[in-house]
Amino acid sequence: MSEPIVVARDLERRYEIRQGLLRPPAELRALSGVSFALSPGRTLAVVGESGCGKSTLARLVTMIEPPSAGELRIRGQAATPDRWRALRDIVQIVFQDPYGSLNPRQRVGTILQEPLKINRPRMSAAEREALAREKLALVGLRPEHYDRFPHMFSGGQRQRISIARALMLDPAVLVLDEPISALDVSIQSQILNLLIDLQERLGLAYLFISHDLSVVRHFADDVMVMYLGRAVETGPAREVFAAPRHPYTKALISATPRAQPNSGRKRIKLTGELPSPLDVIPGCPFAPRCWRADDECRATRPPLKGEGRAFACHHPEEGAVE
Amino acid sequence: MSLLDIRNLTVEFATAAGPFRAVEGVDVTLEKGEVLAIVGESGSGKSVSMLAIMGLLPWTATVTADRMAFEGRDLRELSPAQRRKIIGKDMAMIFQEPMSSLNPCFTVGFQIKEALRQHTDLDRKARHARAVELFEQVGIPAPERRLKAYPHQMSGGMNQRVMIAMAIACNPKLLIADEPTTALDVTIQAQILDLLLDLRRRNGMALALITHDMGVVAETAERVSVHYAGQKVEEQPVEGLFARPFHPYTGALLAALPERATSRRLPTIPGVVPGQFDRPAGCLFAPRCRHASDICRARRPEPLGPEMGRARCHTPLTADGNGVMQPQRMVTT
Numbered sequence: 138m139s140e141p142i143v144v145a146r147d148l149e150r151r152y153e154i155r156q157g158l159l160r161p162p163a164e165l166r167a168l169s170g171v172s173f174a175l176s177p178g179r180t181l182a183v184v185g186e187s188g189c190g191k192s193t194l195a196r197l198v199t200m201i202e203p204p205s206a207g208e209l210r211i212r213g214q215a216a217t218p219d220r221w222r223a224l225r226d227i228v229q230i231v232f233q234d235p236y237g238s239l240n241p242r243q244r245v246g247t248i249l250q251e252p253l254k255i256n257r258p259r260m261s262a263a264e265r266e267a268l269a270r271e272k273l274a275l276v277g278l279r280p281e282h283y284d285r286f287p288h289m290f291s292g293g294q295r296q297r298i299s300i301a302r303a304l305m306l307d308p309a310v311l312v313l314d315e316p317i318s319a320l321d322v323s324i325q326s327q328i329l330n331l332l333i334d335l336q337e338r339l340g341l342a343y344l345f346i347s348h349d350l351s352v353v354r355h356f357a358d359d360v361m362v363m364y365l366g367r368a369v370e371t372g373p374a375r376e377v378f379a380a381p382r383h384p385y386t387k388a389l390i391s392a393t394p395r396a397q398p399n400s401g402r403k404r405i406k407l408t409g410e411l412p413s414p415l416d417v418i419p420g421c422p423f424a425p426r427c428w429r430a431d432d433e434c435r436a437t438r439p440p441l442k443g444e445g446r447a448f449a450c451h452h453p454e455e456g457a458v459e
Numbered sequence: 460m461s462l463l464d465i466r467n468l469t470v471e472f473a474t475a476a477g478p479f480r481a482v483e484g485v486d487v488t489l490e491k492g493e494v495l496a497i498v499g500e501s502g503s504g505k506s507v508s509m510l511a512i513m514g515l516l517p518w519t520a521t522v523t524a525d526r527m528a529f530e531g532r533d534l535r536e537l538s539p540a541q542r543r544k545i546i547g548k549d550m551a552m553i554f555q556e557p558m559s560s561l562n563p564c565f566t567v568g569f570q571i572k573e574a575l576r577q578h579t580d581l582d583r584k585a586r587h588a589r590a591v592e593l594f595e596q597v598g599i600p601a602p603e604r605r606l607k608a609y610p611h612q613m614s615g616g617m618n619q620r621v622m623i624a625m626a627i628a629c630n631p632k633l634l635i636a637d638e639p640t641t642a643l644d645v646t647i648q649a650q651i652l653d654l655l656l657d658l659r660r661r662n663g664m665a666l667a668l669i670t671h672d673m674g675v676v677a678e679t680a681e682r683v684s685v686h687y688a689g690q691k692v693e694e695q696p697v698e699g700l701f702a703r704p705f706h707p708y709t710g711a712l713l714a715a716l717p718e719r720a721t722s723r724r725l726p727t728i729p730g731v732v733p734g735q736f737d738r739p740a741g742c743l744f745a746p747r748c749r750h751a752s753d754i755c756r757a758r759r760p761e762p763l764g765p766e767m768g769r770a771r772c773h774t775p776l777t778a779d780g781n782g783v784m785q786p787q788r789m790v791t792t
Contacts, residue, residue, distance in 0.1 A: 186644035187614075291731045292501075321500040321732075322671055326715040326725035333723060348644060351674065355717035355725075392649040394674030396716050398697040406653070407646045408598075 140213075141174035142309050142342050143198065143228070147207035148172070150193050154415065165414050167193040168366045170207075170441075177309060178336060180343040182357035182374065184350060184389070188411050190366040191346045195312050198344055199230045212309075226256060229303040233315035235295035239287040245298055246283045249273065252305040272301040277331060293324035297331065304335070312344045317352065329356060350393040354378050362386045365414060365422040372446035382446075382453040385423045421451065429454075462633055462665050463489040463512070466526040470504070470511050473519045479735045481507045481520075483689040489633065492663045494656070496680030496697070498671060498712075502732045504689035505669050506555075509635045513552055514542050530632070548578040551631040555638040557618035561610040567621045568606030571628060578629045593624040598650055616647045623651065630662050637669045652679055673716055677701055685709045688732050688743040695768040705763070705770040708744045742773065750774045 150168040168190040175181050183191045197204050200221045209216040211224045229252075232238040239248055249269035253260055260268075273283060276297040287295055296316060303311055313332070317325040329352070335341060347353050353360060353374065360377050362370040362385065370383040381387040391405040407426050412418060421439055424430040429452045441449040470482040482504040489495050499505045511522045512534065527534045529550060534542070554560040562570060568590060575586045587606075594602030597620040610618050619642060626634060636655065640648040656679060658664050670676060676683055677697060684694040685706065693706040704710040713719060714726040730747040733739060742760050745751040755773050762769040 186646065187616075293731070322673070322712060323500060323715055323728040324731070326717075326727045327729075329717070330724050330727060350645070351716070351718045355720055355723075389645060392645040394645075394648075394652075394672065394678045396673040396677045396701060396713070396718060398677045398701050400677075404649050404653075406649065 139177055141176045142212055143173075143175040143344075144210045145174075145198070145207070146172050146210075148194070148197055148204045148209060149206040150190075150197060150202070151205045163415050166366050166417075167414065168197070168204075171361075171363075171366075171368050172207075173361060173368075173371070175310065175342045175344060177342050178340045179359065180336070180345050180357045182345045182347060182353040182360045183363060184347060184353055184360060185363035186348065186389075186411065188365070188414065189363040191363055192314060193366075194363075195230065195314050195344070195346055198310075199228050199312050200225055226306045227308055228310045228312065229306060229308040230312040230314060231296070231299050231303050231316050234319050235292055235299055236319070238299055239295060241287055244284055244286055245273070245278075248287070248298065249302055249305055252302065256306055268305065269301075272304050275304065275335070276301045291324070292320050293327055296320060296328050300328075300331065300335070304339075308341070310342045310344065312346070314346045315348070316345075318347070318349060325352070332356075350378075350390060351395075362389065365411060367422065367449065368441055368447075369423065369450070370448040371441070372443075372448075376446055380455075382448040382455075383423075383450045384427050384429055384452075384454055386448075387454050421449070460531050461488045461528075462491045462493075462530060463487060463667075464526060464528045465508075465512065465524060468508055468511060468522070468524040468527070470507050470516065471521045471523075473521070474735070476735065480738075481689055482511065485686070485689075485691045487512070487667075487684070487691075489665050489667060491632070491665055492659060494659065494666045494668065494679060494681045496668045496670060496676040496683045497686060498673070498676055498683060499686035500671065500732055502688065502734070503686040505686045506637050508686075509552070509637065509667065509669060513546055513550065513635065515546075515552075544578075547574055548629040549631055550633045551626040551629070551635070553619075553622050553626045553634070553636040553639045555641065557615060557622045557642070558610065560622060561618055563610055566607050566609055567613070567618075568608075571606075571621065571625050574625055574628045589628070590624075593628055594620075596627075597621075597624045597654060599624070616643050619643060620651070623654070627658055627664075631664060633665045633667065634658075635667045635669070638671070639668070640675065641670070641672070648675075655679075673713065674718075685712070688738070690743060690771060691762075691769070692744065692772070693768045693770045699768065703776075705768040705775040706744075706772050707748050707750050707774070707776060709768075709770075710776050711749075742771070744772075750776075 148168055148171045152165045152167060153162045154165050155162050171194060173181060183194060185191050196202050197209060200216055203218050211227055214220060216224050246269055249272060250265045253265045253268065270280060270283060278297055317328050320328060336343060345357055357374040360374045361368050364385050370377060370386045377386060378390060381390055388405045388407050412425060420435040420437055424434040433451050439449045439451045441447050465487040468482055468485045472479045472481055485508050497505045510516050571590050572586045575581055575589055581589060590606055591602045594605060599605050599617060599620050640651050643651065655666060659666055668679060680697050683697050683700045684691050687708050693709050704713060711728045715728060717725060728747050733743060739745055741756040741758055745755040752774060760771045760773045762771050763775060767775055
């Protein structure tokens with residue numbers, strides 16, 4: 138396997154929340170101690186429920202905001218704010234909502250040229266247009282689409298435009314933040330196939346953020362399951378789905394509905410909600426909802442243990458999911 | 460007598476560019492205590508047909524039907540006042556977006572008690588007790604405190620549960636749930652679906668579940684109707700539909716599911732749903748169908764018999780020994 142292009146070590150992101158004039162600000166830990174390595178041509182999926190920190194992770198990796206602690210290295214260079222400008226070429230992002238992420242007043246051509254205008258100021262207008270048309274063809278849109286406005290496209294075509302825009306600077310890494318969850322089922326498969334094509338042709342690395350486990354299972358090479366800002370289980374997707382070790386992973390897989398009527402399997406029912414990220418829990422963050430939790434879980438937080446296949450649990454699950 | 464019996468429902472919207480037919484000749488029947496799933500992509504008319512039944516469409520819509528009966532009463536002949544007595548009580552709906560369906564100016568407690576005040580003769584105290592009980596049922600922690608909260612103070616999942624609590628407040632006989640779990644996380648989704656099925660078991664409530672998630676359909680529904688571009692193209696019991704779809708659209712939808720994939724690339728349905736201006740003269744799915752022939756492009760197919768899933772198709776799929784679907788020319792009368 139080739140050298141990883143993005144390496145994150147113990148990434149942490151804290152936000153200060155003001156609670157009024159006289160009360161001291163509270164600290165919200167959106168992300169703590171997240172590490173991963175992403176190699177060219179591979180897909181790492183980040184899964185978890187809302188509030189687990191997956192979007193914060195996307196913002197750190199795309200250098201929209203700096204981590205509060207930990208280190209992010211891109212192509213071997215430390216991604217500190219003074220190097221962001223140069224490194225942002227390498228990492229680009231595709232957003233979830235193709236209706237909200239394209240400027241309705243710009244033509245497709247202008248939308249695609251925008252990244253070049255900012256990052257390649259010396260490039261001539263003719264070169265920019267040639268490049269924009271090339272990327273348009275690459276994502277499966279026709280030349281006549283170049284002069285149209287976003288409202289003239291369907292959701293799937295808009296997502297193709299978003300992908301083309303992300304490819305304008307020839308990045309090596311795409312962060313895909315729920316790229317297909319706003320699309321219709323019959324369109325989702327078209328976009329997934331496009332992403333697979335692009336990965337094979339351009340050797341892209343994907344950081345694929347999703348909550349749809351059936352898509353992740355099909356699409357990802359590696360998976361990282363997050364809960365309350367921490368990775369609770371990581372490993373090759375095939376192994377994690379076949380035999381999850383962390384109870385939360387098992388519950389997630391079990392709760393995902395399967396297109397098989399009367400399969401007769403029992404769903405694991407989780408009770409309760411995610412605790413507030415403002416509360417600091419001394420033990421395992423999943424303990425209040427976990428059916429295997431005991432006093433040890435509530436007292437000490439289990440570390441993420443293991444090489445390649447790792448999980449953070451005192452009482453890991455054995456065996457496959459039903 | 461069916462709880463809900465709708466025949467040949469058609470909804471047309473008057474738009475600036477001329478009439479637009481959003482629902483075309485749809486039949487819906489629902490028995491007491493039954494779970495019907497309605498699947499389809501955006502623009503398939505699944506939400507519009509249910510809103511038409513509830514009488515919640517704007518004045519631009521023209522609703523016509525041969526029959527439109529709820530518990531034997533003709534919904535078309537009711538006065539608005541009579542209709543309001545049924546809507547929200549015997550027939551309730553959960554809307555898709557909780558954030559925009561709840562009134563931001565009032566506490567959720569006020570909004571849920573409003574439904575109880577309109578439709579029941581409970582006094583103030585009893586309404587409060589019932590509201591707390593409902594919040595407990597839908598799994599809202601600390602219900603007493605949450606009743607005083609405004610929608611913006613709660614998460615999307617919590618608001619969705621408030622919507623569900625409101626819909627089931629008067630023990631409806633029919634609950635129409637429009638994508639009730641789309642905005643929710645999977646673990647919460649599982650809780651909500653269990654809750655709806657549990658209500659059905661206890662109260663004999665019928666459930667019409669509008670969704671695009673085939674997994675949810677397989678695990679909750681008894682009967683499934685598939686909608687495409689305003690038409691019902693197929694209807695079958697859930698096992699039959701997943702085992703053996705007759706309409707090529709249903710077949711293609713199922714094949715496009717990642718969990719049914721046999722290779723890394725998924726089978727796709729080319730093209731998009733027809734819009735207002737490119738509605739084909741023949742079968743609405745013909746432009747995207749692999750099995751389309753000349754007759755498909757020329758003549759709109761009528762539904763086949765129940766043994767063929769009432770598929771609106773000239774060339775329904777057949778399963779041969781190998782389980783490979785192949786088109787077979789059927790003569791429809």
